[in-house]
Amino acid sequence: MASFLSDGVQIAYDDITPPGGADRTIVLIHGFASNRVEGWKRTGWYAAFERRRTRVIALDQRGHGESAKLYEPQAYERERLAADVLNLMDELGVERADMFGYSMGTRTALELAVAQPSRLTHLILGGVGGKLLEKAPDVAGEPMADAMLAEDPSTISQPMLRSFRQFADEQGEDLKALAAVTRVRNMPFNHDALRDMPVPTLVVAGAGDEGAGDPEALARIFPHGHGKTIPGCDHFSAIPHALTKAAVFDFVDGLMDEDEFPPFE
Incomplete structure (x- = not known):
């Protein structure tokens, strides 16, 4: 396992260059x-990018996988997650790169893109849509944290929460760390900052991803935004889908027509 220290936090990562070099x-x-x-x-995705002569850098975000597990919510503030990615790029001598975040990873990627747009060539936001721009609904208690810490997962009544808990258990993740991740209180993204963000941006989500909303509704806020809906997919099944890969590759290859959205209000 390769790892480095990002502000004192151990971050695990892969850095894979295909045989013959990367373009x-x-x-x-x-x-x-x-x-x-x-x-x-x-x-x-690793194999698909290798076939396309693309160097892949992928990290375990703090609290996940083989990276350090922290139990205070403030350790997972969005700015700190984005700093881990930027520090990894600096560690590996990467000045600019394409960036692809999925679900929670989109928020990390978008935070970095707004703060340091010159470090990105393309930005791909997966598993999100127009609901990212909406005010988060008021929710009583901490249902996701409670789901992560439930002694008996069968007692979790909401299907979405039960799915995430099952997924975490299948990966052997640290449930206490994940509960801390869900308790962080990040500020909403500034709409003006998104309107001014110069990086070409693709927003892609499954048609059945009710938690994401319409990808085009988010894409239209960006000056160079594209939205793509993957039919027949939900939040979990969209990421491995061949149509998601096709959309991402068309986007980074410059093969998508420029979307013409009405002015965002």
Whole structure:
């Protein structure tokens, strides 16, 4: 396992250059309760990028996989997660790269893109949509944290929460650390900052991903945004899907027509 210290926190990562060298580099940022192996390698992304002569850099976000487990919510503030990615790029001497975040990883990627747009060539936001721009609904208690810490997962009544707990158990994740991740209180993204973000951006989500909303509704806020809906997929099944890969590759290859969205309000 390769790892480095990001502000004193051990971060595990893969850095894979295909035989014969790479023509471009992409940084992959997994979602909540996942890790670099489950989120990207097992789903075929490592092999797909290797075939396209792309250097793959994928990290386990803090609290996940083989990276350090921390139990205070403030350790998982979005700025700290983005700093881990930027520090890894600096550690590996990567000045600019494509970046692909999925689910929680989109928020990390978007935070970095807003703060340091010159470090990105393309930005891909997966598993999110228009609901990212909406005010988070008021929820009583801490249902996701409670789901992570439930002694008996069969007692979790909400299907979405039960799915995430099952997924975390399957990966052998640290449930206490994941509960801390869910308790962090990040500020909403500044809409003006997103409107001014110069990096070409693809937003892609499954048609059945009710938690994401419409990808085009999010894509239209970006000056160079594209939205893509993957039919027949939910939040979990969209990431390994061949149509998701096709959309990502068309985007980074410049083969997508420029979307013409009405002005965002």
